[in-house]
Amino acid sequence: MAVPTAARATLAQQRIETPSWAYANSGTRFKVFAQPGVPRDPWEKIADAATVHRLTGVAPTVALHIPWDRVEDYAKLSAYAAEQGVELGAINSNVFQDPDYKLGSVTNPDARIRRKAIDHLLECVDVMDATGSRDLKLWFSDGTNYPGQDNIRARQDRLAEALREVYDRLGDDQRMLLEYKLFEPAFYTTDVPDWGTSYAHCVELGEKATVCIDTGHHAPGTNIEFIVAFLLRANKLGAFDFNSRFYADDDLMVGAADPFQLFRIMYEIVSAGALAPEAGIAFMLDQCHNIEAKIPAIIRSVLNVQEATAKALLVDADALAAAQRSGDVLGANAVLMDAYATDVRPLLREVRADMGIDPDPIAAYHASGYQKRIEADRVGGTQAGWGA
Ligand code: LRH
Ligand code: MN
Ligand code: MN
Numbered sequence: 001m002a003v004p005t006a007a008r009a010t011l012a013q014q015r016i017e018t019p020s021w022a023y024a025n026s027g028t029r030f031k032v033f034a035q036p037g038v039p040r041d042p043w044e045k046i047a048d049a050a051t052v053h054r055l056t057g058v059a060p061t062v063a064l065h066i067p068w069d070r071v072e073d074y075a076k077l078s079a080y081a082a083e084q085g086v087e088l089g090a091i092n093s094n095v096f097q098d099p100d101y102k103l104g105s106v107t108n109p110d111a112r113i114r115r116k117a118i119d120h121l122l123e124c125v126d127v128m129d130a131t132g133s134r135d136l137k138l139w140f141s142d143g144t145n146y147p148g149q150d151n152i153r154a155r156q157d158r159l160a161e162a163l164r165e166v167y168d169r170l171g172d173d174q175r176m177l178l179e180y181k182l183f184e185p186a187f188y189t190t191d192v193p194d195w196g197t198s199y200a201h202c203v204e205l206g207e208k209a210t211v212c213i214d215t216g217h218h219a220p221g222t223n224i225e226f227i228v229a230f231l232l233r234a235n236k237l238g239a240f241d242f243n244s245r246f247y248a249d250d251d252l253m254v255g256a257a258d259p260f261q262l263f264r265i266m267y268e269i270v271s272a273g274a275l276a277p278e279a280g281i282a283f284m285l286d287q288c289h290n291i292e293a294k295i296p297a298i299i300r301s302v303l304n305v306q307e308a309t310a311k312a313l314l315v316d317a318d319a320l321a322a323a324q325r326s327g328d329v330l331g332a333n334a335v336l337m338d339a340y341a342t343d344v345r346p347l348l349r350e351v352r353a354d355m356g357i358d359p360d361p362i363a364a365y366h367a368s369g370y371q372k373r374i375e376a377d378r379v380g381g382t383q384a385g386w387g388a
Contacts, residue, residue, distance in 0.1 A: 003347055007313040011351045014309060015277055016302050017061045017089045017284040018052055020045040020069050021384035023295070026288035033291060037374035038381030042069040043080060044374075048295055050084035051370055055361040056302045057352065061089035063284055064131070066124050068094065068385040074130035088131040090177065090239070090282060093124045096141035096185070097385065104142040106162035107155040107191045114158060121166045128174055135239065135282055136170070137212060138163075139179040143186025143193075155191050160201060167205045176209045177238045177282070178202055181217035184249055194218075195227045202236055210238025214286055215254065215265070216245040225264040232272045240265075241286030242305060251288040253297055255304030262304065263340050266312040275309065288384060295371065299361050303348070310344035 023045045025034050039045040042064065049062035062081065071077050074088075081088050095105035095117045103109065105117035124136055140159070144150050167176055180198040183190055192198055195211055202209035211231055215224060231237035244250065244257035255262045269275050283305065289297040316335050323332035349359035358364035365371070 003314070007310070008347075008351050008354070010275060010313060011306065011310055011348065012057070012355050013277075014058045014275065014306060015061070015283060016056075016059050016305050017063050017282060018049050018059050018298055018302070019063045019065070019092075019284065019286055020049070021065050022285060022287045022289060022298055023048040024068075024382050024384040026384040027290050032383055034381065035294065036381075037371060037376075037378050038294065040378055040381055042071055042077060044378060045069070046077070046081050046084055046086065046088075048374075050081070050086045051295060051365070051368075052298050052302065053086050055357065055364050055368075056299060056306075057355045057357045058306065059086075059298075059302050061087045063090040063092055063137070064088060064127070064133075065092040065094060065385065066120075066127055074127050078131045088133055090135040090137045090284060091124045091128050091131065091133050092137045092139070093121050094385070095120055096139070101141070103150070104155070104191070105140060107140070107142040107150075107158045109150060109154075114162065118162050118165055121162070122169055125166065125169050125171075125174065129171065134173060135175050135177050136166070137177045137179060137239070137241075138166075139181065139212075139214075140192055141181075141185050143183075143190035144188050145186060146188055149188070152189055155189075159191050160204065163201055163205055163209070167209055170208050174208065175238060176202075176205070177212040178209060179212040179214055179217070179241065181214065181249065182219055195231065199231065199234070199236055207235075210236050210280075212239040212241060213237070214241035214243070214249075215261075216241075216243045216249045216251060216286075218245075220247075224261060225268045228265055228268040229272075232268065232274055237274070237281055239282035239284055241284055242301070243285065243287045251286065253287060253289075253292075253301045253304065254285060255301065255308060259304065259308065260340065262308040263311050266305075266308040267315060267336065267339075270309065270312040271315070271317070293371075296362055296365055299365060303361065306348055307344050310347055311339050311342060314339040314342055314344070 023039050025038050053059040078088050100113050108114050178198045180192045198211045242254035244252040246257050320335040352359045
């Protein structure tokens with residue numbers, strides 16, 4: 001395939017972060033179907049993440065979730081990750097499971113509970129200091145279920161106040177990623193329901209605050225690539241939480257439900273020159289593998305992102321610009337669709353061979369014996385935390 005050398009190099013240097021919780025048991029509110037061999041602690045989650053990186057070559061960091069991954073000595077965890085060949089990535093905070101947060105965390109009407117939530121977020125920055133992580137990811141389940149339940153404007157004030165305190169605690173090289181989600185667990189109002197709300201708070205906070213787009217957190221039919229383009233232009237896109245949705249926050253494998261949407265998103269990234277790590281966008285997975293084998297599913301997800309990226313890199317930029325300039329609607333669309341219709345799997349196999357790894361990471365995983373080993377070694381794996 002006549003693919004520019006630069007595109008091959010870009011694919012070899014792509015960085016996709018995997019989430020610690022995707023390696024552990026998870027489920028719906030109805031049932032957690034435990035799987036044999038799942039990690040029992042953060043150390044084993046890191047070992048699995050390192051396995052995914054060894055096989056794919058493009059997943060060198062693993063995101064942690066506090067308190068699901070709480071340990072006594074984070075510097076030691078970080079050193080262990082390095083030994084395994086990966087680094088610790090974003091620190092995800094958790095202010096959505098403690099019973100105190102029934103009416104909200106940082107937006108709770110009770111100042112004592114707000115204090116507790118902010119203290120947890122500050123603790124997450126302490127963790128970042130110890131792990132060397134750059135990013136603090138904030139997702140608030142805060143909201144209300146009934147009209148009149150609380151004052152919507154007052155909750156925004158409380159949110160802004162909490163974000164300010166945490167923002168001011170960040171070090172020079174640290175950032176805050178503010179994630180939004182339309183609904184669930186709150187069903188009437190959510191305090192950060194959409195990218196516009198997240199964006200407005202980030203603008204108010206300053207340059208260390210950026211938006212995290214979780215692809216599963218939108219209303220059906222939302223044009224996510226428009227959001228990507230808007231935020232890129234405003235220099236406010238900090239990260240993705242990639243996953244697939246059919247209905248709501250399904251947390252299925254990225255690229256499974258709508259590979260074309262993933263391509264359109266990656267095209268916006270590629271065409272803005274925002275794929276390289278220096279552009280400062282973290283490409284993370286945020287998934288739960290409830291019924292499928294976890295490590296192969298995570299590898300599959302990484303490959304899906306790679307395939308969408310490869311297709312985006314194949315878009316003939318000159319032909320597209322010419323068609324756009326001349327108002328050739330169908331011609332412009334055809335340029336995009338030609339790239340999307342290309343089978344990039346042979347190209348990616350070549351890229352992997354050049355990287356010195358197996359061209360087929362999933363087959364390599366099955367042949368490695370790793371799954372058998374962890375099933376024999378690990379008894380009593382933990383839940384990610386959703387059912388906890
Ligand atoms: C919330 C969310 C958020 C959490 C993660 C486990 O739905 O997307 O990113 O931290 O799931
Ligand atoms: Mn998320
Ligand atoms: Mn989610």
